[in-house]
Amino acid sequence: xxxxxxxxxxxxxxxxxxxxxxxxxxxxxxxxxxxxxxxxxxxxxxxxxxxxxxxxxxxxxxxxxxxxxxxxxxxxxxxxxxxxxxxxxxxxxxxxxxxxxxxxxxxxxxxxxxxxxxxxxxxxxxxxxxxxxxxxxxxxxxxxxxxxxxxxxxxxxxxxxxxxxxxxxxxxxxxxxxxxxxxxxxxxxxxxxxxxxxxxxxxxxxxxxxxxxxxxxxxxxxxxxxxxxxxxxxxxxxxxxxxxxxxxxxxxxxxxxxxxxxxxxxxxxxxxxxxxxxxxxxxxxxxxxxxxxxxxxxxxxxxxxxxxxxxxxxxxxxxxxxxxxxxxxxxxxxxxxxxxxxxxxxxxxxxx
Amino acid sequence: xxxxxxxxxxxxxxxxxxxxxxxxxxxxxxxxxxxxxxxxxxxxxxxxxxxxxxxxxxxxxxxxxxxxxxxxxxxxxxxxxxxxxxxxxxxxxxxxxxxxxxxxxxxxxxxxxxxxxxxxxxxxxxxxxxxxxxxxxxxxxxxxxxxxxxxxxxxxxxxxxxxxxxxxxxxxxxxxxxxxxxxxxxxxxxxxxxxxxxxxxxxxxxxxxxxxxxxxxxxxxxxxxxxxxxxxxxxxxxxxxxxxxxxxxxxxxxxxxxxxxxxxxxxxxxxxxxxxxxxxxxxxxxxxxxxxxxxxxxxxxxxxxxxxxx
Numbered sequence: 001x002x003x004x005x006x007x008x009x010x011x012x013x014x015x016x017x018x019x020x021x022x023x024x025x026x027x028x029x030x031x032x033x034x035x036x037x038x039x040x041x042x043x044x045x046x047x048x049x050x051x052x053x054x055x056x057x058x059x060x061x062x063x064x065x066x067x068x069x070x071x072x073x074x075x076x077x078x079x080x081x082x083x084x085x086x087x088x089x090x091x092x093x094x095x096x097x098x099x100x101x102x103x104x105x106x107x108x109x110x111x112x113x114x115x116x117x118x119x120x121x122x123x124x125x126x127x128x129x130x131x132x133x134x135x136x137x138x139x140x141x142x143x144x145x146x147x148x149x150x151x152x153x154x155x156x157x158x159x160x161x162x163x164x165x166x167x168x169x170x171x172x173x174x175x176x177x178x179x180x181x182x183x184x185x186x187x188x189x190x191x192x193x194x195x196x197x198x199x200x201x202x203x204x205x206x207x208x209x210x211x212x213x214x215x216x217x218x219x220x221x222x223x224x225x226x227x228x229x230x231x232x233x234x235x236x237x238x239x240x241x242x243x244x245x246x247x248x249x250x251x252x253x254x255x256x257x258x259x260x261x262x263x264x265x266x267x268x269x270x271x272x273x274x275x276x277x278x279x280x281x282x283x284x285x286x287x288x289x290x291x292x293x294x295x296x297x298x299x300x301x302x303x304x305x306x307x308x309x310x311x312x313x314x315x316x317x318x319x320x321x322x323x324x325x326x327x328x329x330x331x332x333x334x335x336x337x338x339x340x341x342x343x344x345x346x347x348x349x350x351x352x
Numbered sequence: 353x354x355x356x357x358x359x360x361x362x363x364x365x366x367x368x369x370x371x372x373x374x375x376x377x378x379x380x381x382x383x384x385x386x387x388x389x390x391x392x393x394x395x396x397x398x399x400x401x402x403x404x405x406x407x408x409x410x411x412x413x414x415x416x417x418x419x420x421x422x423x424x425x426x427x428x429x430x431x432x433x434x435x436x437x438x439x440x441x442x443x444x445x446x447x448x449x450x451x452x453x454x455x456x457x458x459x460x461x462x463x464x465x466x467x468x469x470x471x472x473x474x475x476x477x478x479x480x481x482x483x484x485x486x487x488x489x490x491x492x493x494x495x496x497x498x499x500x501x502x503x504x505x506x507x508x509x510x511x512x513x514x515x516x517x518x519x520x521x522x523x524x525x526x527x528x529x530x531x532x533x534x535x536x537x538x539x540x541x542x543x544x545x546x547x548x549x550x551x552x553x554x555x556x557x558x559x560x561x562x563x564x565x566x567x568x569x570x571x572x573x574x575x576x577x578x579x580x581x582x583x584x585x586x587x588x589x590x591x592x593x594x595x596x597x598x599x600x601x602x603x604x605x606x607x608x609x610x611x612x613x614x615x616x617x618x619x620x621x622x623x624x625x626x627x628x629x630x631x632x633x634x635x636x637x638x639x640x641x642x643x644x645x646x647x648x649x650x651x652x653x654x655x656x657x658x659x660x661x662x
Contacts, residue, residue: 079561088554088556088565224563234563234566234567235567238564241560243564
């Protein structure tokens, strides 16, 4: 019945109809299968990235910040653009900002606690600045709009176009940096095993991304359906599994990266995802429709995002010994938890 | 109101005529009955290859088609006159879609009425393109009359008896949906007719964002505003018909939700304002009105603002 491209991609009626008709046991089975898919997909992706890194000489962190980040931010971008296009721009900004907070505070915080994450200063000094730079720019533009407009502040379309242009510039600059980097940087690891063919590693990366994205897409409605059946209130589901759903790919990638001993991919992924959440997710959504900025962003969500990002920035500069320390992970996670708890106790509308 | 009724002599066209005769159009309406004759399609090469006898036979066949067309419009207009409708007849030659559109422009029609078959895909592929394309390119409003049920026998209906109608109006507070509302309120409906005004607010269901949306204060505020607009809008209908209700629905796909509402309401007619969107937007999202016109099981009146198109 669907005759249009967007509604076909976005049509979840079928999926949700299917899920709603299942018994709880079957839903649990589906959830287990989805988690297996996510985990398998993330494993493939990490294998592919490691191999690509060895083959092309590109640092893993760079591949993490580009290909992997683009793939793992797709759910956020999809949801935000749909939301803005269909007249719910309120969701779009929250998605971008909320994802940055969850990715950096929760996922990277946990990664630091669980593994020794190397600081590739050469890369992080560059992309790391882009990461805080884009977020700071978003906040400055928003504050500028708040101060200069009467009535509801909103991110107009020109901001979206600006972000998308910067996105292209960012991609280009990352590419040139990566090319320079390969001459300067030593290999991350000495060759330990037989290399796959280059096409096979790309297939692993993209196949893995596909599994992760699809897994998350089915897992979120299944888990929400079960929660609804057990009588969990909608606002709790909204603030937990639904809010976190679009960040699931980043989480699973981080877990697989730790397990396989390549936590630097997570650093790249998080830094890249933070940049893309501003330039790609919020940019594309603002182009689709101007985004209203609710007041609670100015006094709560933006400051939380900046505290987390600037902490991360300071840690990069501090760590002369080349690794992120465990306490830094606890700090990031702590700020994230405070953010979540304050949101509840102060009854502030969730951004994410 | 100037109505152009396009017929091809099929049972669907006849059904549309029945509907039209019963329907309470504004009293000053005139109806023009149009049929379009398309000559038997032949390539010039094929025509050249015909011998004298064959071309004579072809000419006769075409002439017979023309004769039948004239008889058809005459027959239909007799039915109209029997029911005290003012009107004229018109036979045009050429491609049906083009000729219907041209005739609508020539007589400055306010509304084109056509019959359509059900929703079966195969039939649409074979026959349905005419009403679809007339709807798409019409310079004015279009009423596509459907048979509610494919198996429903075509029973003779007493002409001149106005029945009670269950009308559903899809409303989104746009100028054109206000126009549809005005059109609806200008109809001399029987007092026991019902009108339901439905608005659909789009939900994002991917990754269950709809759950977030449900608890989002901006969304709740938007819903309240929309409900207020709905209540405000129906005030103008209440003097025409006493049974006017409103419904605010949420759904992932606006057109599907409108279709569902029409089914639940068991509507005889769905009225909807037709926004002519840009080509890219239409390609991406599909025209909501178009989908509703195509897939609704009840008749659909797509209201266009003639002046805006000019």
